[in-house]
Amino acid sequence: STVSRMKRSLLLNFGKRDAYRFIDRVRLRVEGGRGGDGCIAFDNFGAGRKRPCGGNGGVGGDVFLVADRQTYDLSVSARHFKAEDGDHGGSSQMHGRNGRATVVKVPLGTVVRKVSLRPNDWGDFDKEYSEAGDLDSHHAAICVARGGRGGLGNDIESGGRRGKSLRNHKSPGSRGSVAFLDLELKSIADVGLVGFPNAGKSSLLKCLSNAKPAIASYPFTTIHPNIGTVIYRDGEAYTIADIPGLIGGASENRGMGHSFLRHIERTRLLLYVIDVSTYHEFETLPAEASEVPPPSAQFQLLRHELRQYSPSLLGKRCMIVANKIDVDGYESGLEELRRGIKEMLKVQGADEIADLPQIFPVSAKRGTQVARLAKAVRDELEAIKLEEEEMLARHEGDPDLLLPDGTRLGFERD
Missing domain, CATH: 2.70.210.12 (GTP1/OBG domain)
Known part of the structure; x- marks a missing residue:
């Protein structure tokens, strides 16, 4: 009967969702x-x-x-x-x-x-x-x-x-x-992608790696972390994770915020994925009329949520990925992002201007400038690995030593 077919379909669909949880x-x-x-x-x-x-x-x-x-x-x-x-x-x-x-x-x-x-x-x-x-x-x-x-x-x-x-x-x-x-x-990948819903993290993960995440034009397509492996021609590889999109109040556990934020704690490198196609909307619409904040505000809000959850997350090495440069008018959004970050760092302190993260304009949808980003990520991970090895050599056996990715050294295993 029709009712039986509907029940059978619901059971099958439930099983599929649970299998990929x-x-x-x-x-x-x-x-x-x-x-x-x-x-x-x-x-x-x-x-x-x-x-x-x-x-x-x-x-x-x-x-x-x-x-x-x-x-x-x-x-x-x-x-x-x-x-x-x-x-x-x-x-x-x-x-x-x-x-x-x-x-x-x-x-x-x-x-x-x-x-x-x-x-x-x-x-x-x-x-x-x-x-x-x-x-x-x-x-x-x-x-x-x-x-x-x-x-x-x-x-x-x-x-x-x-x-x-x-x-x-x-x-x-x-x-x-x-x-x-x-x-x-806690540690699910070498690199973590952080951004608002629909910023293009899943598209970037698919473009960089062998992962096949769900991609759509609506927010919250990703409800569980997706893991991909980036493999270079010489055999070197690293893992990259698409963390589900953060929302305001994630540090207070809104929108399953804590379950998402703890995945970021043990990654070595953070990539802030910023949608730079939104700023031209703000030039013609009031701020409350758009669901996505302007580029610099996206970065500030993401940093705020990380700070509220664990201030040590702000000390992680990071890069900024200015995504969606395939959209007309992205230049104004990219310029607003650069200007806003510099102003933010000036307010926080002149010494932090030297820590201005690198900004990489890309189009994850079309693959524009993604190869350049992949090379920069590899260079940064190699620098982090070298830093960890030097730190380990200086403090070998120190039980209170924490590596940049949050790993504690000197722990005695059973």
């Missing part, structure tokens, strides 16, 4: 494998002569979280991961096989916190969080659940000097450790 936070239960039991067995040498030969149980497998550069979000296959149990010991001194470890791949920039429950004075429990690790490099790993120890068999050689009273004794394997984890993805 970007997951940046998840809670997991992880459990190490149980150790195998020891075995009681005897070799018979005749005439009542027996020799203990029961093998030990195998050790349970561990659970590891491993950072993988090919994994882009926390859409893991399950919420509960358990490593393989160790096999039981056997006769003839056959020890049980150790359980295989379980490896859970997570994106680079994943912060791991262990969740524990502590009884309170009201007969309830309070949640306590403790840092367990910060997976910020390819193949970085942390063991989050240990496997249980294998039980001992009655074999004299493997069990050491055991008295006659233990000849008929074996021990069971112990359970693996259990942990509840909160995983949060």
Whole structure:
């Protein structure tokens, strides 16, 4: 019937939306494998002569979280991961096989916190969080659940000097450790695109990289971060993220502001994408008649939201991408942007004029001047990487050192 077809269509569409949902936070239960039991067995040498030969149980497998550069979000296959149990010991001194470890791949920039429950004075429990690790490099790993120890068999050689009273004794394997984890993805890319809705971030991402984001002429086309990889001819590559468009009040969590802003914290470089095609509208229309602020106001508002959320974000290296130069009259918008930024820096302090960000006029829609922007981004990332290496060499082992992308050094992993 028509109603049945409509219900089936709704279910299919819901499934498609859920399949492409970007997951940046998840809670997991992880459990190490149980150790195998020891075995009681005897070799018979005749005439009542027996020799203990029961093998030990195998050790349970561990659970590891491993950072993988090919994994882009926390859409893991399950919420509960358990490593393989160790096999039981056997006769003839056959020890049980150790359980295989379980490896859970997570994106680079994943912060791991262990969740524990502590009884309170009201007969309830309070949640306590403790840092367990910060997976910020390819193949970085942390063991989050240990496997249980294998039980001992009655074999004299493997069990050491055991008295006659233990000849008929074996021990069971112990359970693996259990942990509840909160995983949060903070560092999703080397470069973050920041801008108002419909500023052209998705078009720029598609033009620069291999990503295929949804693109349309209305605001809020991007509702989850899109990740792309920019690959150069010599094999060098970096990742770039299209952060969903910010709105006024994002720092107060309007429009899912906090969930978007935290993705910016651990990027190395920010690209402010500014729509310079809007200024000519303001020359003929009152300000309240346009939905998009003039170019310089866009930049100021974006910086204001970042400052309100975390003042350290203003210290990040940045560039300004003046987009939509394919629209007639963009020159006035570009000039207004340059003039407005210089005035803003003068108000903030004369010393900051030297920190005037580079402005790159581009047309993401037509690809105009995008190659020049890509080269400049690579040069800037290489300079940042060199700066991080020098800082690391000067302060090796300093637990209080923060790199420009927000990575904390000297953290001890389990």
